[in-house]
Amino acid sequence: MTETPPKKRIGVLSLHNSKETKAILNAIEALGHEPVWIREETLSLAVDGGRGRVEPDVDAVVNRLLLTKSDTGLADLGVVELFEDHEIPVLNPSAAVLRTTYEPAALRILADAGVSVPDTYQDFDGRSDGAGSGDRRYVRKPVLGTNGAGVSIAEEADDRPPASRRTLIQGFVDTGDRASDVRIYVVGGEVVGAMRRHAPDGDWRTNVAVGGAVENVTHDLDDGVRETAVRAVDALDLDVAGVDVIGTERDPYVLEVNATAGFKGFFEATGASPAPYIARLAIERAGGTVDDAGFADHETRLADEWPACAPDLGPDEDFRTVGYTERVDVAAGGGIATAVAKSDTGAKRTTVDLSLAAEVGAGPLEGTTSVRSGSSKSSSSRPLVTLDVRVGDRWHEVTADVIDREHMNYPVLLGRDILDDYFVNVSTRAVGDETNEE
Template identity: 35%
Template sequence: MKLAILSRNSKLYSTRRLVEAARERGHTVRVLDPLRCYMKISEDGFEMHYKGMLLRGYSAVIPRVGASITRYGCAVLRQFELMGCYTPNTSDAILKARDKLRTHQLLAAQSIGLPATVFGDNPDDTDDLLSMLGKPPHVIKLSEGTQGAGVMLAEKLSAARGMVEALRGLRADFLVQEFIEEAKGADLRCFVVGGKVVGAMRRQAARGDFRSNLHRGGTAKAIMPTRDEIEVAVRAAHVLGLNVAGVDLIRSKRGPLVLEVNSSPGLEGIEAATGMDIAGIIVDHVCASDIAINATRQRRKKAATSKRAKPPVKKRKA
């Protein structure tokens, strides 16, 4: 099968592992920088070009689109979708997951547990907004932050007010959430592929920090999630339409709560903690999809038809 991986850097661990896993299974794979992809849209169909070449024959695309290029990356991915390529995470699903407010609204609508969250715009409403969460500490998050960036803890009401005012001054979109003290700076990353939790790890924040992200110095170890945690993780990924997702949960007195659903979860931490070939599981899922299989069949059929249609080449007489 012919696969493409959308990634800005072919040397990143997750991208390298996906390439290795695909080649080990006999697939043809190419890493495409989404910012070097450009497209043509017309009533005659869709075209994707890359560095001066017309791209053809891809059965599936695995997106590793960074947050900084979400809009353009999703436009490229959407073009591949319209060209008949399978992708485990569609452009629409990625856009949902990248917007924390939209994610929380969609999850709450399905009664999936999450920390109480408030959102508002007018400075005159700040005190009432924060009062809806009760007493501090409060967690303040940028709506589109990743890897713990843009996540702050306000231990006093005055600090929360100051952070909110500063973010509004920067015209940044943000959420304010209740602080789950009993989580003690730890969360669970459940890795979901094809509607199943295929691996999980418990991440513990570094001393003096409340963010458990490994990029922030947190530590991780493999863990067996409970039935409730598995159910919540699978449901959260399903609600957003993600077939590959890193679902971050915290354990609370109310049960498992969803912190975030990552549409492009890193592989290094989960593979190191669990010793599992998560990249291989992703590739196997992608290549087993009906859409990818049908796309491959159509490509081979078209190639065979084209070959038969070519007239025989007459040899020149000496």
């Protein structure tokens, strides 16, 4: 009688409720193993009797921490170290994530490994001497990966802005009349898929948020470009990453490697979900085997329903109280900002001010929605972006609509996509908020 292999406990370290996190947890279960959601409610550390202990007890960890969306990034990475210190396999390791997130270090490592990257310059005093001469275009970008936020372009002849310890200058890679690049998703040295992103007419940016279009190029991907993406991930000691490649098939350049690349938009473009690939790699690193049937089922769908392994917060924690106004944190690819938000139980979804959305680098565009304001019989179209909103100590991932609220008192309206988890006490306001009604 054949003995059934033991199940492995695979933890997914994620302090947010993203679709990617839920899809990976569901894929682990579909592959015949036990998923464990490692988050603030389930994580603990103790040192007693001269020995350290970290809970929950798992056989491998998938690291899905979003450092660029956290104001406690180093502390978050320290959590990864807790598992690594106990010799538990981690995808991706903390040191590799730190190097990758700091773009100057990542570019240097890639160049040393023979991976082509655009010419890049940085001087901590802002000189950027030796950046070349002549009529050239340059891209100025932050040193921390920000999903395109804070990126600008300049001609050297137009007094090209300097780099600094917070920014760098990168040579502009011309791809012809319509700029484009390719996002390639790599897991365990295997290319899951690829999508090409095209800039809108008259623009050099390929972000979907500015009107860019995407197409599936998985089966048309040149072998050289495929090899470049895999080599980039390997050079940075990553297990899972999204690689942005620009240039011609004969001369590809790696623009950026994202250690915690999302894949909701990637799945919509390619029809391939990285979730089962990530789950399978973690299971194999833990010494387990996978259920091929479960893999095939999840490979072509994004199973982002709420996982059965989600922690039970208990009846007292299911609902909390929120005031008429609350101080909240809003986070996206470009960082995190604090604002006072108004609770609006009449609104289906949360709304953020255009300037605030730009400040935190919200994007790419998830589509548009038609909204009717007040007693008006007409409606307006608003863009939609996915971002994270923290109310108290609880994060919520929402697809919010964006509008210019500069003339209004509050830059954020909390809709039912968040308020359904709370009781609203209209008699209380955020500390220090003495603003009159809008």
